[in-house]
Amino acid sequence: MKPSYEKLMPASGQSFRCFDRSRLRSPVKWHRHPEIELTYIPCGSGSRIVGDHIDSYTDHDLVLCGSQLPHTWASDEYRGKQYDRHRALVTQFHPDFLGTEFFGTDEMRDIACLLQRADRGLWFPTPMAIEIGRQIESLMHCTGAERLIGLLKILDGLSRCKDAVSLTSELYCVTQRAAASDATESRIQSICDHIASHLSDPDLSQRELAELADMNASAFSRFFKQSTGRTPSAYIGELRIGLSCRLLTDTDDSVLSICHQSGFANLSNFNRRFRQLRGMTPRDYRTRFRTTFDSSERQGRKRKQPA
Structure with a gap:
């Protein structure tokens, strides 16, 4: 399934995006983009599709998607109510947003490994999701250097989680890269x-x-x-x-x-x-x-x- 390409632009003067998806008017579609994306859903339910992985999601869903990995979250509507707008806290950043060599330094080795594993999508258990969710909530209100430090702290915390689960198959990652097309x-x-x-x-x-x-x-x-x-x-x-x-x-x-x-x-x-x-x-x-x-x-x- 060929995903639509999404062009993402941080706010003027900012190096990455952090926002509540429910505030946007555009519908959620099966899409991909160069940016790495961390999505946290505090409360809600529906179906989550990441690459060739399909599953249900509920409260405290936290997933890290690598660059160009297709994904979408489809919220529930089956009880005659509109669930499209439940909160989804999204952080998006380009792999090179701090320079091409930044994540290649020794200090960033564990985070670099995390971002590489995110090429298959990573799901994090609820206790970790709740803690990271609090940090994302705080990050949305940060400015200046505190904002950048907050993101690195989040990535550092995720890199230390030993129970993250890879979502897509290895074969999918190989074939998806080869078959990418906009036609x-x-x-x-x-x-x-x-x-x-x-x-x-x-x-x-x-x-x-x-x-x-x-x-x-x-x-x-x-x-x-x-x-x-x-x-x-x-x-x-x-x-x-x-x-x-x-x-x-x-x-x-x-x-x-x-x-x-x-x-x-x-x-x-x-x-x-x-x-x-x-x-x-x-x-x-x-x-x-x-x-x-x-x-x-x-x-x-x-x-x-x-x-």
Whole structure:
């Protein structure tokens, strides 16, 4: 899937960008840019796509994307409310914004390693995300040298995290660099938008997407798999399972109702796909999540009680 190219410009006199994405009017699209990007979502849910990695996100999502790595966050709209504008704190900086040799110095060795690993996208666990999130909040209000020092402190903290998880496959990074092209970006963007707006439609088909791309079915399938590392049906299926996970945790709707809301035509296929991707049944997923959530809530209430 060819991402659209995004031209980023820091504010006048600044060397990097730090802003709240919810304040911008432009929609979030599948895109890439030369800048390295750190995105923190304090509160919200939806689907996150980084390279060939597709997953759900919830509160305290923190991801570092390397230069030219395609990505997008698609927030939830499934309950008839507009979630496009939940907060997303974004920091973007060019790899050479401090000079071509800066991150090559001995003092910056660990950060340079971090930025290299970010070529595959890095997800950070919640405790680290919360701490870095606080620093990003503070960074948004900093000026002068304090602003630059704040960014380096954030990168230093991330470089010390041993539990960061790489998101994209190694193969994707190699093929994406080789296959980058602007020729079909508008066509692919239309396909992405169409899938997102018809995710709950069980009749959404590869033939329909191929016609939208003005390609025959076999050519479209090869093109899609070469670009994303998965077939169109697998891509749609992963997004639908991600949607069903959020419905299971956020609503009391029946499993059958969630099956249909997520775009699956029948319950048996839904259960099979869910078990393949999540390693358990939808009912077990709901039970496990709510047991964990209730336990966390009780612990939270105990911590708030006065001594």
